[in-house]
Amino acid sequence: MPIEIPKDKWPGSIRTVTIGATSAEGGTRAKTVTVGGGTTMPYLHFEAPTPNKPAIAIEIKSRKPEDWSPLLAEVWGAAMADPAQWAKKAEEAGADLLVLALTVEDSPEDAVKAVKSVLGATGLPLIVWGPGQAEKDNELLVAVAEAAKGERLVLGICEDKNYRTIVATAMANGHLVQARAPMDVNLSKQLNILISDMGMPKDRILMDPTTGALGYGMEYGYSVMERLRLAALQGDAMTQFPMIVTPGFEAWKTKEAKVGEGIPEAWGDWKARAIHWETLTALALVESGADIVVLRHPESVKRVKDAIGELVVA
Amino acid sequence: MNHSLTFTHDEKQASVTVPTNTLLADAARLAGIDIGQPCGGQGRCGRCAVQVTEGQVRRRSTLRLSEADVAQGYALACQTVVEGDAAIYVPPQEKIERRLTTDRVVAEVTVPEDYEYPFSQTVRRVHLTLTPPSMDDQTDDWARLQTAFRLQRRFETVTCSLPLLRTIGSTLRAGDWNVTAIVEISRPSDHQTIRLIDLRPGHEDEYSPLWGAAIDIGTTTVTLWLVDLVTGQVKAQVAEYNGQIARGEDVISRIIYASKNGGADELRQRVLDTINELLERACKRVKLPQGKVTPDQIVKATIAGNTTMMHLFLGIPAASIRLSPFIPAVNHPPALTGREVGLNVNPEAAVDCLPGVASYVGADITAGVLSSGLDSAENVTLFLDVGTNGETVLGNRDWLVTCACSAGPAFEGAGVVNGMRATTGAIEEVWINSDTLEPTYRVIGGGKPKGICGSGLIALLSEAFLTGVIDKGGNVKLDAPSPRVREGAHGGEYVVAWGKETESGEDIVLTRVDIDNLLRAKAAIYAGFTVLAENVGIPLESVDKVLVGGSFGKYINVEKAVQIGLLPDMEWSRFEFLGNTSVKGAYLALLDWRKRERISEIAKRMTYIELSADNSFYEAFTSALFLPHTDLNKFPSVAEALEKSNS
Ligand code: FES
DSSP: OOOOOOOOOOSOOOOEEEEOOOGGGTSOOSOOEEEEOOOSSTTOTTTOOOSSOOEEEEEEESSOOSSSOHHHHHHHGGGGGOHHHHHHHHHHTTOSEEEEEOOTTOOHHHHHHHHHHHHHHOOSOEEEEOOSOHHHHHHHHHHHHHHTTTSOOEEEEEBTTBOHHHHHHHHHHTOEEEEEOSSOHHHHHHHHHHHHHTTOOGGGEEEEOOOOOTTTTHHHHHHHHHHHHHHHHTTOGGGOSOBEEOHHHHHTTSHHHHOOSSSOGGGOOHHHHHHHHHHHHHHHHHHTTOSEEEEOOHHHHHHHHHHHHHHHHO | OEEEEEEEETTEEEEEEEETTOBHHHHHHHTTOOOOOTTSSSSSSOTTEEEEEEEEEEESOOTTSOHHHHHTTEEETTSEEEEEEEEEEEOOHHHHHTTOTTEEEOOOOOOOTTOOTTTTOSEEEEEEEOOOOOSSOOOOHHHHHHHHHHHHHOOOEEEOOHHHHHHHHHHHHHTTTEEEEEEEESOTTTOOEEEEEEEEESOOOTTSOOEEEEEEEOSSEEEEEEEETTTOOEEEEEEEEOGGGGGOSSHHHHHHHHTSTTHHHHHHHHHHHHHHHHHHHHHHHOOOTTOOOOGGGEEEEEEEEOHHHHHHHHTOOOHHHHSTTOOOSOSSOOOEEHHHHTOSSOTTOEEEEOOOSBTTBOHHHHHHHHHHTGGGOSSOEEEEEOSTTOOEEEEOSSOEEEEOOOOOSGGGTTTSTTBOOSSTTEEEEEEEOTTTOOEEEEETTSSOOOEEOHHHHHHHHHHHHHTTSBOTTOOBOTTSSSTTEEEETTEEEEEEEOGGGSSSSSOEEEEHHHHHHHHHHHHHHHHHHHHHHHHHTOOGGGOOEEEEEOSSOSEEEHHHHHHTTSSOSSOGGGEEEEEOHHHHHHHHHHHOHHHHHHHHHHHHHEEEOOGGGSTHHHHHHHHHSSSSOSOGGGOHHHHHHHHHHHO
16 A cells, blocks of 8 residues: 655745855856755655755864864874865865864964965865954954955854954955854844844855754754754744854864873774764764755765765665 | 914924925924934934924824824924924923823822721721729739720730830830820731730820831842821832842842851841831931931831842741742741841831742732732733843733743843932933934933933833844944944943033943843843743733833833833733832732732732743743844834834
C-alpha cells in the first residue's frame, strides 16, 4: 500500500543572498556564492528541493595567529604568515569562499593591503571580520569597504551595540553584512530590524545566531537556529536571512580539540579527535539550517563537503 | 485671498491679515504671539492647542483633541490652516494640558464617603470622669479606670501595657479624675474588648485631630501619609527613597544582604530611619492652632509593603522567600505596637501590617487591589504596578490572578544617572522637536531642573525614539545632527538640559546605561502582564480597563507609555492612572476596619502564578526588550507614528 507522506506548505521562505561580484557585476571575483532560498525545513526533499547548497568558508587571518592549535599550524604551515598564500591553499582545500579575520595590530593600511592581496590571490568571494573591538572594527572595516568597493564582500561582525558604522559603509560601497546576536531568536530578529531600518537591502544581510561547539552549548544554538528557520517559514520577514555560523572557531576553542597533552588516554588520538570535533559541530549546524559554515582544518572541510553532498543529493 | 484674524491671549488682542492656508501658528507669530511648539509642529504633543471662537479653519489633524474639544472650537495651531476671517483664543498652557486626551493625572485623595468616625475606626478617643477615691471608696486606680470604662462605655475588658500602667495614677490625678483615653477596639465585631493606647489628663476637644499614619514600604520608595483619624483627612503626604537601597536595588539582593552577619539588623534600622525621618517631616508639614504635631502623637499606623520589605521591617528572617519552595515566614503579621516595631510613634500605637499572599505578592498588592477597586470590577480589568517588583493583577469581582517580575527601580528614578523622585525640581515631561532635536520640558514646581522622574523618563525615552535620537534597540545614534547627542562616559547620551539651565550647574543627560535600565524595566512589566493574560487565556484586547499604579509621579502620558511598549496598545480611554495604590490602600485600611477586612479577603482570593515556571516569561521579556517591541504588529499605533515621523 502506498503511504502518503504529509507535506507542510509554508507561507514564508529564506531569502537568497549572493556573495561576491564578478567583473560583469562590478567586482573581480572568478565566481560568486549564492545561499538561502529554502522553502521548507532543511533537507526535506519530499517537500521541496534544496535550492542552494550550504557553503563552506575557510577562516584565515591577516597575521599568523599565535593562539591557534598546533594541529592547525602544522597543516597550514608557512602559509599562515602570508594571507595571500594562505588564501590560495584554502582554495585548494575546497573552500567555497574565505573569511579573512583582521587583528587588533592591523592599521587600516595593513587591513586594506591584506584584503587586496587575498582578493588578488584567489577568485573566491570574501568575508572580512574586524578584530572584535567596536572602535577598531569600525576603523578597519570602513577602510576595507572603500578599498574593495563593489566586491560584495561580507563585512562583520555587526552586533546590537555596534552596527551602524559597518552597515553604513557596507551600504555605501555595495557590500553585505554579517549580523550576530547571542543565541536568542528575539535578539537576532531585533538586530536584523535595526540593520534593515538603516535602509540596508534585505538581500545583503547574513544572520549569525552564534553557536557553541559540540559539548559546549551546540544543542542550544541548534534549537535557536531551528526556531529562526521556523519563524522564517511562517512568514516573519525579519528572520528570513541565510545563516552563517562559526563551528571552526568554536570547536578549536575546546580543550578536546586544542590540547594534546595531559589528558586521559581514553580520549584517543588527538588529531582524529580534533577534526571529529570540528566536523561534527559543523554537520549538526548544517542540519539545523546553517547556510554557511566557517571552518579551520582542511580535513574537516573535505568531510563536511562530502556530507553536504550526500544530504543534498539524497 | 486674504483673511483677517484676531488673536486673544493674556487678555490682550492682536490682529493680522494673512492669505488662505496660512498655519494658525504662523499667523499668531505675525500677530506677535509665540505659540510654543514643543514637538516641532508635528501634531504630536497637542501643546499648541487654541480655540477658534469664530470663523472658518481647516484642521489637518486633531490627534490630541477629544471630539468635545473640537466641537468647542479647539484646534492645533501647528495643524490648522486659515480659510476665512476668524477669531482665535490662545489659552494659557495649564489649561491646555488639562484637556489632552493622553494625559492621566492622579485624582486628589478624598475622604471616602462612607467614613464615619468613630464607627468605622478602631482607634477612638474616650472621655471618662472617674469618682475620686476616698476613705470610703478604696478601689485601686486601675480597677477604678476599668470600672469607668465598663459603666460609662460598656467596654468589658481592658488591657494595658506595663509602661502605660506605670503612668496611670499620675495621669488620673493630674486631670483631677477627668481623663481622655485613646483606645483600640480589639475586635470590631464585639466592641467589648479594648486595649489602652494612651491616657491623657483632662478632656481633650472631641474634634481635635487623632493622628494616624498610612505607610507604604516600597523596595525603592517609602511613602507616608499623615491622617487625622477624626475627619479622615490626609494632612501631609511625604516620600523618600528607602534607605536600604544602598544595600541592594532589588528584593533578592536585600535578602542576601540580610542573611549576612548583622545585615538584617542594619537593613531593619535603615528602613526604620527612613520612616522615622518621614514621620518627622510629615508632622512638621502640619500647622495647627493648638500647637505642634509630633510623631509620638500618632496612635495608629497601617503598613503596606511587599513581603520582603515587611519581613525586613519587622526583623523577621527573609531567607526562605528566596529559596525554593519560596515560603515566607509570615503572610499575615499579628497586631503589633509602635514600641515592638521600633517606630517613633506613640509606643502603644496600634501597628497594623497588612496581609500578603505569597513571597512575591505582598501587602502592597492586596492594598493596591483594594484601592484600585479591582476586586469589585464587573469586567476583566488589568492592574499594573509600575514599580520595582512589577506586580500585576488580572481579574474582576469573581476572580483575581497575580504575578510579579523584577523590573528594577528605573521608573522610580533610581538606577538612572539623573533620575530622581517625582518632587520639586524633577523634569516630569519632555518633548523633543523632531527637526532640531531640541527638547522642551516641564519641571515640577516650575523652577530649575534637578533631575528626571519616572513620567519624565517615559516621555523622554519615547521622544528620543520617535525623533530618531535612539534606535529601536536603545542605541544613541551618535550621527544625529545635534550637539545634544554625544559620546559620554557610558556610551552615547542625550543632553536634556544644559548645565546653565539646571539647579546643580551640571548637564542633565539620558545615558545608554539609563536607557538599558529603562528598557529592562518596561520589558519585564510588559512581559509580566502578557504572560499572565496568556496563562489565564484572556486576550489583552478583551481587557476592559487598565489601571496603572506606581510612585513615579502624579501623572502619566499613556501615549508615551504605549510608544515605549510599557503599556499595551489600546485606546487611551481604557487607561487610568492611580498613583501609589499601595499607600492609598493602607490609608483606606487605616480608616475603616471593614476595608481592612476586605484586604484580608482579597489576600485569600488571589491566585499567584509563578512566571519562572517555564520559558515563556523569558521569551516574552527578550521580545519586549526593544522599542516598542520586536513584534511591531502588537503596536499598530506606534507603527503609524513611526511612519509619520519618517515621512
Ligand atoms: S502638536 Fe502642535 S506643536 Fe506639537
